[in-house]
Amino acid sequence: MDDIDREILFQLRQDGRLTNVELAKRVGLTPPPCLRRVKRLEDEGIITGYRARIDPAAASRGFEVMVAVEIRVNDLQTVEELETAIASYDEVIEFHRLFGRPDYLVRVAVEDPTVFETFLTTKLMGLRAVARVDSHLIMKKIKTDD
Structure with missing residues (x-):
């Protein structure tokens, strides 16, 4: 894992719904190599999934x-x-x-x-x-x- 991989992980932790184009822009890559890196991070089990953040109070779990x-x-x-x-x-x-x-x-x-x-x-x-x-x-x- 290099600095670009770490930045990809940081950006996805902030917003897991980023498009590949937006993610690539934020990490300084073009979309194809960015997508390859994300796929590799998923295949290696570093990225284990994506999920929605739920407001506990709004879901009666505050x-x-x-x-x-x-x-x-x-x-x-x-x-x-x-x-x-x-x-x-x-x-x-x-x-x-x-x-x-x-x-x-x-x-x-x-x-x-x-x-x-x-x-x-x-x-x-x-x-x-x-x-x-x-x-x-x-x-x-x-x-x-x-």
């Missing part, structure tokens, strides 16, 4: 919470079941296994505190491997890759 999850059981089957369950929840928009404590960090987006409480008590806390959850309300997003 209440976001970071949830730290600690588990009580560490056998592989239990961990896999837990991860499959949490990853399947529509409310979960980000999910990470961590080194050390907590074991997991889960970003949840729902409509309001009542919906979050229902999610927390009926789904997350109902998983047998979960020993402890700590919820942290997001006050303000400073920087995000969403």
Whole structure:
């Protein structure tokens, strides 16, 4: 990857709907070599897809919470079941296994505190491997890759 590839990635992160002609202009190439580079970045798995950015509040998901999850059981089957369950929840928009404590960090987006409480008590806390959850309300997003 060279500086032009990095600039292509930067421009596409800013606006994934850029036409090839506009992208080429912004990175200082003509359209055919620009398109070849984008195709190569896709083929190499560097560009993994394109998506729409959704306004969480407009989609009734403006209440976001970071949830730290600690588990009580560490056998592989239990961990896999837990991860499959949490990853399947529509409310979960980000999910990470961590080194050390907590074991997991889960970003949840729902409509309001009542919906979050229902999610927390009926789904997350109902998983047998979960020993402890700590919820942290997001006050303000400073920087995000969403």
